[in-house]
Amino acid sequence: MEIDINIIENTFNGIITDDEEKIIELIKQQSIQKIGIIREDYLSYNFLTKVYEWMYYEIRRKRLIIKNPKKKINDSLKIVGLNTTYLNKNINKLSSSEKILITLAISLLSNPDIIILIDLFKYFDKENEKKLIILFDKIRDKYNKTIIFINDDSEIMYKYTNNLIIKKNNLFIEDETTKIFKRVDFLHKNNIKVPEIIELTYLIKKKKKIKLEYHKDVRDILKDIYKHI
Amino acid sequence: MTKIIEINNFSDDNLFENLNINVEKNKITTISGANSCGKTTLIRILNREIITDSNILLNNININDYTISEYISLVQTVIPFEIVFQENTLEKEIKNLSLVKGLRIKSILTKNIKELTIKEKLLAQVAIALDLKPQLLLLDNIFIYFNEKEKEDIFKFLRNYQKKYNLTVILTTTDLKDSLYTDYLYIIGNKKVILKGEPLKVLEKDNILNKVGLNIPFMADLSVKLKDYDLLDSIILDQNKMVDILWK
Numbered sequence: 001m002e003i004d005i006n007i008i009e010n011t012f013n014g015i016i017t018d019d020e021e022k023i024i025e026l027i028k029q030q031s032i033q034k035i036g037i038i039r040e041d042y043l044s045y046n047f048l049t050k051v052y053e054w055m056y057y058e059i060r061r062k063r064l065i066i067k068n069p070k071k072k073i074n075d076s077l078k079i080v081g082l083n084t085t086y087l088n089k090n091i092n093k094l095s096s097s098e099k100i101l102i103t104l105a106i107s108l109l110s111n112p113d114i115i116i117l118i119d120l121f122k123y124f125d126k127e128n129e130k131k132l133i134i135l136f137d138k139i140r141d142k143y144n145k146t147i148i149f150i151n152d153d154s155e156i157m158y159k160y161t162n163n164l165i166i167k168k169n170n171l172f173i174e175d176e177t178t179k180i181f182k183r184v185d186f187l188h189k190n191n192i193k194v195p196e197i198i199e200l201t202y203l204i205k206k207k208k209k210i211k212l213e214y215h216k217d218v219r220d221i222l223k224d225i226y227k228h229i
Numbered sequence: 230m231t232k233i234i235e236i237n238n239f240s241d242d243n244l245f246e247n248l249n250i251n252v253e254k255n256k257i258t259t260i261s262g263a264n265s266c267g268k269t270t271l272i273r274i275l276n277r278e279i280i281t282d283s284n285i286l287l288n289n290i291n292i293n294d295y296t297i298s299e300y301i302s303l304v305q306t307v308i309p310f311e312i313v314f315q316e317n318t319l320e321k322e323i324k325n326l327s328l329v330k331g332l333r334i335k336s337i338l339t340k341n342i343k344e345l346t347i348k349e350k351l352l353a354q355v356a357i358a359l360d361l362k363p364q365l366l367l368l369d370n371i372f373i374y375f376n377e378k379e380k381e382d383i384f385k386f387l388r389n390y391q392k393k394y395n396l397t398v399i400l401t402t403t404d405l406k407d408s409l410y411t412d413y414l415y416i417i418g419n420k421k422v423i424l425k426g427e428p429l430k431v432l433e434k435d436n437i438l439n440k441v442g443l444n445i446p447f448m449a450d451l452s453v454k455l456k457d458y459d460l461l462d463s464i465i466l467d468q469n470k471m472v473d474i475l476w477k
Contacts, residue, residue, distance in 0.1 A: 095265040122373040125263040125403045127442030152376065196447040200468050208476045218447065222454045229460065229475060
């Protein structure tokens, strides 16, 4: 099946898929822009000790031609909200979320136009998840990058993305995220997990014939439930 | 209650201040807290990778008083990807396959270990750890790699193993949903334990959990808020049940 992946600029794109390699390949084929992929690469770099070694190693590995690498590294760290003291930190002593931020800084070294983030939210608590989204907002708006989240977690996709592609179980759909998740019966039929807040609203509508709105925030559904009891 | 691990007034320069954690034998205990609160460090301390001179007890004996081989036979740890496999297949790594029957590793037993996926490698790590029949299994944030169905299967397996071989499990996570599969929950914040108890009871303290920066599972969060409006008496995780109670 020929698939056109429509990535929308200046918005958060989400992709739920069971074959991320294939999707990334399609994006690479269909885009002329430079792509940066962020995933758990650091896991295989056991031979590196310090953060600066890791960053310089990546410059060599990706054969990046950078006039002033030191400045570029410092700038990239600054964008992701880390200071240069991190360069001398031991990689093994960093928390998972710090490692992800370093990975993001490394990806910025090559000035990608499109940043693909694979399954990264799982490392972050609520506060850091929010900070991460603020950071991506900044990277998208200030540095004009297109952001794509590839993630299997419907909750995260519903919360943070505007445009969604589902390529899973022989299904391919793309639309506004909210519109897709409101198609509960269709998603059930195709074994796609529906966000819990949508699932509950759907159940209330179906079981009790109550016209609840679909919400994103627990406080909003709470008000709506209260109104209808 | 019989304690297997006792951490009393444990302090270290940066991460902990008078930390108190007592883990009951043959239970599954969750330790949670925001990013960088010291969960992995605590696992490394209990694994004796980080040596402290504090009074941390395993079966009433200071963990430093065990020989290395004694300690390894009692405590096994799974920290994602921190393992050096000795053999090239899992089949060769595990001596007693019947111990880990039910862990859904059958299909990967003969696969080259280098070719295993992240999830498969983690399951392999758990299987190798349990092959030694430890009394205590430490799992550092492994569940982020699994979906709900896979988590359910792993916990089901752990419960069965526990019944047969008296296993205690301590797991760390930032996802409080994981704690719902376990018996007891500790929340670390501001360098110490700020909440502890049965998971559902702890989840009722939404203000504290929000302050620490942890996500409360949706149904628990909604239940607590509905409770504040006197619409529910307790946390209800089942959506059908909640709808039926709300609209009797």
